[in-house]
Amino acid sequence: MNMEQLEYVVEAAKTGSLSKAAQRYYVSLSAVSQAISILEAELGLVIFTRSRGKGATPTPEGKVIISKAQEILSKVEELRAEATAYSSIVSGELRIATIPGPMHLLIHDVSTFKKEFPKVKIQLFEKGPHEILQGLDQNQLDIGLLVLSEDVIGQDSQLLFQRMFEGKLVVGVSKYSPLALEKKISPEQLAAQTLILYEDDQIRAHIQRLEANYGQFDILFTSNNVQAIQNAVLSGIGVTVGLDYSFSKHVSTGSQDIVAIELDLPDEKPIYYGWAMRRGKQSSPIAKKFIQRLDLG
CATH class of the missing domain: 1.10.10.10 (Winged helix-like DNA-binding domain superfamily/Winged helix DNA-binding domain)
Structure with missing residues (x-):
């Protein structure tokens, strides 16, 4: 035959x-x-x-x-x-941008993809959500990885967004802080703390919503310098707020120096981390293959 x-x-x-x-x-x-x-x-x-x-x-x-x-x-x-x-994808260029916190989540996929397609030039950037969306619009990026709420996803009909996992807000505290023994931290407890925040639209929006209900928070500083935020938390001068997966490479219960504790927000809407592309724009075979890798992961 x-x-x-x-x-x-x-x-x-x-x-x-x-x-x-x-x-x-x-x-x-x-x-x-x-x-x-x-x-x-x-x-x-x-x-x-x-x-x-x-x-x-x-x-x-x-x-x-x-x-x-x-x-x-x-x-x-x-x-x-x-x-x-x-x-068709043995060579070429792949431009990926992610919000800063979850960069570590991409390393395995990028590493294995690079080994499989060594002639593909991969550029990996850390950018804010607005910069990522703008980069996709202007064809400066092939794939964006960012955090979006249900509201934002529904408002942008030209945005193709695939959820990878759901995130939740946590409070990062020194393991020597009395708060490190808590199972959850309430908004009232958070309002009594000095905050050191990462410069991020999602975090800023959450804090603003909390302030509307619980009064103005004491924010010592806001920065996109992760190391500076960690050092400030470790010194005990304040706590930080972020999404749980942003802490995963630094934080766990046990011997780690910073402990992540869930922020108790029963009415909070889901927040999703995922990949984004623009509808109607021709995706390269390289980008499509990498997206398949993310979806399988």
């Missing part, structure tokens, strides 16, 4: 004629007839009933074989398309 036999069988079934199948593949009628006869002998059944007046008519068992042959040819086409996609 070979691919030519399957192609002849499918084409003959489609046209109802061995002659037309021969014309389609630029071979002689005898070549098509002989190939199908050999296949029938190999399978031990008759695929077509042949007559001068009616052409080639599939037998009941032949219809089953033809259907299977179509499936095989379809899979072969998929295989060829996949191979073409791989060959």
Whole structure:
């Protein structure tokens, strides 16, 4: 059995004629007839009933074989398309931007992708959410990874956003702080603390909503310098607020110096971290392949 036999069988079934199948593949009628006869002998059944007046008519068992042959040819086409996609992304450029906190979550995917496609030049940036969306709009970025709420996702019809996981607000405190023993921290408890905040639109919006209900918070400083924020928290002069996955490489319960404690906000809407692209913009094969890696991860 070979691919030519399957192609002849499918084409003959489609046209109802061995002659037309021969014309389609630029071979002689005898070549098509002989190939199908050999296949029938190999399978031990008759695929077509042949007559001068009616052409080639599939037998009941032949219809089953033809259907299977179509499936095989379809899979072969998929295989060829996949191979073409791989060959088209052996080189090129991939520009990815993520909000600062979860950068560590990308390292494994970027590393394995780079090993698989070493000639692809990958540029990885840390940017704010607005900068990421702007970069996507202006074709300066291929993929953005950021945090969005349900409200924002619903408002932008041109934004293609795939959720990777849901985040929740936590408070980062020194392990020597009395708060480190708490299971959860209430907004009232947070309002009594000095805050050191990361410069982030989502964090700022959360704090503003809390201030509307619990009064103005004592914010010592806001910065995009992660190390400065960590040092301030470790020194005990304040606490910080962020999303749980932003702490995962620095924070856990136990021996770590900073402890992440859930902020008790029962009415808080879900916040999602995921990848974003712009609808209507042609995505490169490289970007599509990397997105597949993220979705599988």
